[in-house]
Amino acid sequence: MILSQLTPEIMYSASGIALFGIGLLGLIIVPHIFRKILAINVMGVGVFMLLVSSAKRANLDADPVPHAMVLTGIVVAVAGTALALFLVKKIQDSESLEKSQ
């Protein structure tokens, strides 16, 4: 049966792919700049999920190398998000300055 092949790792990997897909769809469809930043974050979470679920072994301890990579990635992702939000703020400030002049 298909259910017997459905190990948790496969399910979690598939959910990582689904998160990536949802993020990609949102990035393309939704026009708002804030949602685009959120969508990139959702895509990133999907990729992290794929990495973490590939690190899990059936009967052994988890593989620590992908965990370390994801840990690094989370911190870099938050730095990137903050930079994007900062640039949005700067663009808006300059736009409102132009409009008031």
Place this chain on the structure above:
Amino acid sequence: MFKKIVFKEDASNEPEKGRLSTPMALLCGSLVLALCTLLVAALISTQRHNEGLQQAVSSMLNKSGVENPVTAVLLNFRSYDTLLEIAVLLIVAIVMLPQATVSESHSLIRVQQSANAGIIMSSLLRFLTPTLIIMGGYMLWTGAYSPGGAFQAGALIAGAGILIFTNVQYQVNMHSFAFRVLLSIGLCIFILSGFAVALQTGQFLEYPVKYASSIILFIETAATVSIATTLLLLYLAVAGTQEDFNHDT
């Protein structure tokens, strides 16, 4: 497709402007769905190989100086990654530092006694801030042998900092020399100790086995300070509440 990007906040009931038309959105949706199906099919058909790097890590774990395999990978086996990551954080922090002006005061933190903080906020701060900082120190210490480490500790201490500086009573001087030292101390200590151990072992960032645990703790402490300061700076720069340190009163 990416032509129209909206910057304004969307009102809750207003249909969003610039959204793709429905057939176009459906086309994109089906394309993304096809991509995901392909990826899942590839995932299921790929034979998982059950080796991984787990054996390699656990066989070398007793030489790394720590017991937590993730910390060992982060700060010993693949410490280049962490070094470069802290460099990335520093670069982002430099981009987001407020524009350099001549600072009038050299103090790192200013307390405005006149500002009314509110009794709930100040009493919450009184209990929560020390708890968060102690918890951060615990995370840093416990990272050697159980889950935890510099990043988690840095995030907790940054949370404490955000709590303090969203309060109107306290302001941090981002132009001060001390703030810049706090931002860059992690990278400096990391690089300096990398060269220092190279004198002993001949390889950049290859720690001598005898002193590995104390070197790792030393680097992690400096990195925690830098990560916490950087995350605090990211929050304050995005919130934009602290930029007028020099201007008002």
Place this chain on the structure above:
Amino acid sequence: MSFSFLLDIFLISGSLTMAWLCLFSHDLLKAITCFVCMGLFVTLMWIRLDAWDVAIAEAAIGAGLTGALLLSSRRGLKKTKAKKTSAENESGEQDV
């Protein structure tokens, strides 16, 4: 149909629903809340996958700090918009 299987299904469907709501709901505040919720669901999933370090980091940084960043940035967005519209009203322009 063991308990752990049901738990996995619950966590996966929860995180996917939150991701969908985060991107396609109309209210921005709701979107940010859903993003934080998705981070917490993902944290629980990573605990199920034995990734304790990553789970702690995601709960503290991915859900907590990113949520705080997004919320404060949204407040700034609102402020500039209010400023802009008041400036437009003063100069008598039409809102485009």
